[in-house]
Amino acid sequence: MTVSYTLKVAEARFGGFSGLLLRWRGSIYKLLYKEFLLFGALYAVLSITYRLLLTQEQRYVYAQVARYCNRSADLIPLSFVLGFYVTLVVNRWWSQYTSIPLPDQLMCVISASVHGVDQRGRLLRRTLIRYANLASVLVLRSVSTRVLKRFPTMEHVVDAGFMSQEERKKFESLKSDFNKYWVPCVWFTNLAAQARRDGRIRDDIALCLLLEELNKYRAKCSMLFHYDWISIPLVYTQVVTIAVYSFFALSLVGRQFVEPEAGAAKPQKLLKPGQEPAPALGDPDMYVPLTTLLQFFFYAGWLKVAEQIINPFGEDDDDFETNQLIDRNLQVSKHQDQESRAAPGPPLPVSSQPGRGKERRGGSL
Structure with a gap:
């Protein structure tokens, strides 16, 4: 059944949309949690491998690869590709709804x-x-x-x-x-x-x-x-899907937190005479990549929106209730x-109909 929340947001009030974030049925959490857990698990495997299983020389090589993957991921125009695709899918979804025949x-x-x-x-x-x-x-x-x-x-x-x-x-x-x-x-x-x-x-x-x-x-x-x-042309759907999956495949490697000596150091300023150089600093070492997980949630969720509504005549939570529509039309x-043959009431007398009395007076002059 279609998830409706119109009554919940009938009035603009503090935290009006926040209450919708706790719903499960028809939510982005229900659509995305499997992919989200898989991405987190793969990231954890690579992180454990880097921290515990690689030698110092292997870590240095991994850091070079990570920096390359991070730069390469930024070259994919993900927002541009996803934005146009989702706009096309949403317009198509609404046009399909307005094309449903009602008798x-x-x-x-x-x-x-x-x-x-x-x-x-x-x-x-x-x-x-x-x-x-x-x-x-x-x-x-x-x-x-x-x-x-x-x-x-x-x-x-x-x-x-x-x-x-x-x-x-x-x-x-x-x-x-x-x-x-x-x-x-x-x-x-x-x-x-x-x-x-x-x-x-x-x-x-x-x-x-x-x-x-x-x-x-x-x-x-x-x-x-x-x-x-x-x-929608299959090539367009394939391009968008490959772009999203490629971006996060590169992010799995490129967004790993590497040690300062294995990663890129911050550029040093010019030293004054007698000043000691500062130690090379990298990004803070974090076990949970919060911003990367948020980015996955937003971009992959964006793709899931298109996947959800590209065919609204399936059996997803937010697909059109076609069976109820048929029952409604039949009833x-x-x-x-x-009802059409039931008279709504006795007809109005001629004298009580609007404008008729004025016409009679005008005709008698």
Whole structure:
């Protein structure tokens, strides 16, 4: 289920965001702790090897390699590469969310355009909206692992009430190597045209409005399918991943704390006559590389953000709740015909409608 914290930050107050840092579900800690522990363990192994197992001459060679790796790591434009990549992924993630088809607007047009309070009229409206929901289920079934687990076969779609057995046979008789989510939209247009011929739709303008809304709905289904089909170029993802892993592979060696005589000494100032040179000083010897661990947490966490949302139709904590969306659309569709045909109240008398009395007075002058 999507992790929502909007209510927790409804008001700007002291420590408002700090309380979110203690959450585990959907957090960066849950995504990154394995890589973080692995990086810390490898760093500790190299540190122990340098301090306890190497000879003095070997330490000197290691220090030369460490300085080289540290300089080389700074040559990787990690912030530049990650920044552009994550921006691209976030924009794609939001576009996929806005492409999820919702039948609300189409449902309102169906209720206003397809007339008839008899059983035939109700069945016609329900069938039209059912075809729309079927199209969304078919496309979500092809892009979402959660929906595919819920509807592994077309028989499960029939059992859920989105399709009849006769419709399933017609659907499966159409042989195609591509996704057939558009077939219910064709059924929708044929049924709408039949309703116009039967007088259930008053005029051609209402029919055009209905088909325009269907085309908008179908366009969202198509866009969602193409987002799943056409991914971010693999070379871009590979470049970013290699850049991050290479940076921290170099940091494992280059960020080790070496002894002053084995590492680089600070440059000496010019000595005055009779002044003794100061001993060579290096970085303080620290067993825990705090800044390096923080850098790993930020950069690797940045990459994990892109990994989390590059495909929001999976089963991660923050992926889209597609099954709940299907249930919501189905429930709204079942109630729309009953609620739309319920009169909201008696019509207002002519004298009480705004502006009508003034028109009568103006006409009598």
